[in-house]
Amino acid sequence: MVTPLLERVAIALLTRMLPAGFRERQREEWRGDLAELARHGRASRLRYVAIAALTLPSLHLAARRAPSAGGGWALRPEKGSGTAVPIALLAVTAGMFAAAAVGRLTWTPPPPMMTAAQAQDLAVTVFPGRAVTGTPEAPVFDSDVDDNTLAGATAFEVAAVPLDRDFEADLHAARDRLRARGWTIDTDVHDELTPDVVGVDLTRDSLWRLTAHRDRLTLDVTTGRYHDQATASYLVRPVTYQHLPALPLLAAAAPAALAAWLAACRLHRRAARRRGFPQLTAAAGVIVCFAALPMTGLLLAAPHAATLTDEPLAPWWYTLFVTGGDRPYVYAALVTVLAIWLTGLPGPAQRSSPAGRHPA
Amino acid sequence: MGVHRMTIPRLLLLRALLADPAAERYGLDLALQAGLEPGSVYPILVAFENAGWLESRVEDVDASAAGRPRRRYYRLTAEGVDAGRTALAEAARKRRRTAGGELAW
Numbered sequence: 366m367v368t369p370l371l372e373r374v375a376i377a378l379l380t381r382m383l384p385a386g387f388r389e390r391q392r393e394e395w396r397g398d399l400a401e402l403a404r405h406g407r408a409s410r411l412r413y414v415a416i417a418a419l420t421l422p423s424l425h426l427a428a429r430r431a432p433s434a435g436g437g438w439a440l441r442p443e444k445g446s447g448t449a450v451p452i453a454l455l456a457v458t459a460g461m462f463a464a465a466a467v468g469r470l471t472w473t474p475p476p477p478m479m480t481a482a483q484a485q486d487l488a489v490t491v492f493p494g495r496a497v498t499g500t501p502e503a504p505v506f507d508s509d510v511d512d513n514t515l516a517g518a519t520a521f522e523v524a525a526v527p528l529d530r531d532f533e534a535d536l537h538a539a540r541d542r543l544r545a546r547g548w549t550i551d552t553d554v555h556d557e558l559t560p561d562v563v564g565v566d567l568t569r570d571s572l573w574r575l576t577a578h579r580d581r582l583t584l585d586v587t588t589g590r591y592h593d594q595a596t597a598s599y600l601v602r603p604v605t606y607q608h609l610p611a612l613p614l615l616a617a618a619a620p621a622a623l624a625a626w627l628a629a630c631r632l633h634r635r636a637a638r639r640r641g642f643p644q645l646t647a648a649a650g651v652i653v654c655f656a657a658l659p660m661t662g663l664l665l666a667a668p669h670a671a672t673l674t675d676e677p678l679a680p681w682w683y684t685l686f687v688t689g690g691d692r693p694y695v696y697a698a699l700v701t702v703l704a705i706w707l708t709g710l711p712g713p714a715q716r717s718s719p720a721g722r723h724p725a
Numbered sequence: 726m727g728v729h730r731m732t733i734p735r736l737l738l739l740r741a742l743l744a745d746p747a748a749e750r751y752g753l754d755l756a757l758q759a760g761l762e763p764g765s766v767y768p769i770l771v772a773f774e775n776a777g778w779l780e781s782r783v784e785d786v787d788a789s790a791a792g793r794p795r796r797r798y799y800r801l802t803a804e805g806v807d808a809g810r811t812a813l814a815e816a817a818r819k820r821r822r823t824a825g826g827e828l829a830w
Contacts, residue, residue, distance in 0.1 A: 393794050397795070412764075420765045427771035427772045
């Protein structure tokens with residue numbers, strides 16, 4: 366029964382390449398055969414090992430379909446199980462998560478658009494002699510009236526604007542000063558208010574606006590009154606907004622989606638073969654793979670990522686936020702549904718009988 | 726899956742199994758009886774078992790006392806007997822139709 370060292374090593378290597386749950390069974394088969402072939406001489410045994418190696422790919426394929434295999438990577442869910450759609454959804458979500466995480470890590474905030482002196486110069490040009498407040502050194506992530514994010518904008522506002530000012534004349538004068546300072550006027554002074562605006566009284570109300578650009582900055586100036594409030598403000602933002610490079614995001618999303626697909630298929634197949642505790646284990650695996658690990662990874666990476674200006678969320682909440690935007694519960698719900706679904710899979714006794722099947 | 730996957734080694738193994746459908750045989754024994762290379766039969770045996778044509782069990786002996794690893798014995802199921810005979814008959818029919826003779830393995 367003592368197998369020579371070379372054959373033991375060969376058998377160990379061959380079994381290593383089989384699905385985990387099938388290895389012990391096949392190792393015993395091969396060892397038994399080699400022991401029985403001992404009387405046929407060493408050449409027969411080596412021939413046996415060589416043939417076993419040659420037929421290993423087909424044995425691997427067959428073993429992967431064996432109920433006891435429990436290993437190897439399934440490329441798709443089991444047929445007829447109705448699980449392809451949720452697994453695909455999960456894979457897409459994982460890809461989005463990876464892209465979001467890489468986007469967070471590769472994000473570099475836009476540089477300050479102007480120095481304090483340049484900001485003061487602009488304030489004197491647009492609204493001279495008036496108190497202007499703003500944040501030129503820290504671009505903010507603002508939203509417009511339609512809730513679109515105006516990323517990287519710097520807002521300036523005049524304090525205490527009198528209701529009786531000639532807003533149109535103010536803006537015409539500002540336009541002329543801007544031109545004199547080298548700004549190019551993109552949209553000349555015009556009134557934004559129209560009769561269809563709810564509650565507007567055109568005999569009193571007006572909102573004058575102009576836009577201009579110089580170098581790499583755009584300028585959007587508005588002033589006017591609406592009901593009993595007067596405003597005078599302007600926004601400055603880069604001409605071209607800094608976008609995240611698409612390639613790193615795709616490079617992160619594609620393998621993450623593939624890995625999630627394979628992992629989900631593997632978990633599904635393993636869980637579908639057994640009931641009870643293994644299914645709970647698989648469900649726990651889903652939570653770990655798709656919730657705990659990404660969250661831990663992002664928390665570990667957070668100190669190495671550039672700081673977001675005006676970051677609205679705590680780091681732990683941000684982990685979910687990056688996956689679902691302002692609806693982070695989408696990702697959490699997907700993970701939960703998959704975990705519950707895994708625990709509810711039918712066991713072998715409830716699955717279809719093997720009658721009518723053919724050897725693959 | 727159709728008969729096109731019923732290769733000659735598979736048919737040979739089926740014929741060896743059907744020689745005594747009720748008997749339990751282990752891998753090496755089956756390979757020698759079927760005239761196949763020892764070591765090449767396990768992919769077929771596992772595929773048949775996956776399809777429900779075979780059932781297997783590990784023999785209940787003490788490996789130390791027996792002086793060899795415990796064997797895994799295979800036996801045709803009722804479904805396997807029917808499917809195996811059908812496969813052999815189909816192969817024979819095809820063979821006669823194309824060559825006009827008997828099966829010549």
